[in-house]
Amino acid sequence: MKNLWLALSFGILWSASIAQTNWNIKAVHPSGKLIKVKAIGNKGEIYDIKAIPEQGSLQFMNIAAIVDGKKTPVKVLPPESDGKYLPVKAIDAGGQILAVKAILEDGRKLDVKAVGRSGNVMHIKAINESGDHYGIKAVSPEGIVHDVKGINFEDEGEPIAQINGVNFEAHLKAVPQVMCSENMQKWNIKGIHPEGRSWDVKAFDSRGEMFDVKAFVRDQDLHILDVKAIVKDQLIPIKVLASKGKYADVKAIGSDGKILDVKAVGPDGSKLDVKGIVKEGNITHIKVIDRDGKLYGLKSLSPSGFFYDVKGISTGLIGKANGVDFIAHVKALPQG
Numbered sequence: 001m002k003n004l005w006l007a008l009s010f011g012i013l014w015s016a017s018i019a020q021t022n023w024n025i026k027a028v029h030p031s032g033k034l035i036k037v038k039a040i041g042n043k044g045e046i047y048d049i050k051a052i053p054e055q056g057s058l059q060f061m062n063i064a065a066i067v068d069g070k071k072t073p074v075k076v077l078p079p080e081s082d083g084k085y086l087p088v089k090a091i092d093a094g095g096q097i098l099a100v101k102a103i104l105e106d107g108r109k110l111d112v113k114a115v116g117r118s119g120n121v122m123h124i125k126a127i128n129e130s131g132d133h134y135g136i137k138a139v140s141p142e143g144i145v146h147d148v149k150g151i152n153f154e155d156e157g158e159p160i161a162q163i164n165g166v167n168f169e170a171h172l173k174a175v176p177q178v179m180c181s182e183n184m185q186k187w188n189i190k191g192i193h194p195e196g197r198s199w200d201v202k203a204f205d206s207r208g209e210m211f212d213v214k215a216f217v218r219d220q221d222l223h224i225l226d227v228k229a230i231v232k233d234q235l236i237p238i239k240v241l242a243s244k245g246k247y248a249d250v251k252a253i254g255s256d257g258k259i260l261d262v263k264a265v266g267p268d269g270s271k272l273d274v275k276g277i278v279k280e281g282n283i284t285h286i287k288v289i290d291r292d293g294k295l296y297g298l299k300s301l302s303p304s305g306f307f308y309d310v311k312g313i314s315t316g317l318i319g320k321a322n323g324v325d326f327i328a329h330v331k332a333l334p335q336g
């Protein structure tokens with residue numbers, strides 16, 4: 001028992017140390033060498049770029065350049081007039097744009113760009129002189145590796161917003177590497193009891209009519225799955241809404257702006273709330289709440305048995321879906 005307690009304590013402390021430490025950003029050469037990725041000022045100044053766990057959250061980490069001790073956001077910008085790829089840049093508080101480059105040992109600098117898109121995810125690569133692409137990763141001091149991706153939850157081709165006066169197309173984030181090879185496009189959403197029981201998760205309109213809630217793979221990318229309700233053959237978004245209560249509401253939003261409840265449904269037909277219970281960095285943890293106030297996990301399960309976490313994801317912007325304001329997207333992510 002003592003050894004078990006020591007092992008558990010070590011695991012908790014080790015996980016906490018990972019969650020408190022900035023991660024390095026590297027390009028990966030096919031030989032296995034790691035290439036440093038840096039921001040470069042107009043006068044050639046070189047600044048570190050880091051993935052930053054916010055409040056211990058590792059599933060959707062911000063990426064920032066550290067310029068004079070300040071976090072400077074890194075974004076994917078609109079395509080340049082002479083290029084087919086989207087540039088990755090840091091943008092300081094004054095709107096100055098800093099280049100982002102992978103720097104080889106001999107000093108050569110490689111462009112870092114978004115080279116393609118699958119669903120919500122843009123694929124970020126370093127590009128050498130021959131046009132070869134090298135993956136970009138976030139690496140913790142302990143050697144844990146996440147993928148670096150551009151994230152855009154809007155329709156393809158639409159700029160997200162401005163930051164410091166500069167338009168951008170996607171946020172740059174570090175997300176868990178995909179470890180499953182599931183090729184099914186539709187996953188189930190379930191509440192999970194510790195004893196192994198599960199609850200179906202459904203959306204309900206004002207008349208009590210019940211609709212399925214599923215996670216969907218877009219364009220074969222498994223980093224971030226959409227979570228939507230299926231209402232009369234339409235897929236409608238599910239979001240975390242601002243709330244004055246203890247927990248944040250999780251609702252489906254119809255094309256007409258009508259709000260549908262999202263509930264976990266027991267075998268006896270009883271309905272349990274599904275709520276955002278706490279925010280850690282960019283992540284809102286979503287749970288099923290029973291009548292005694294106990295909290296249970298919410299998961300997305302593939303037909304072949306892979307489990308993803310269902311979370312609220314905030315990009316720092318107030319969104320609008322079918323005319324309704326929301327504070328976080330609901331998505332399924334690899335377990336972090």
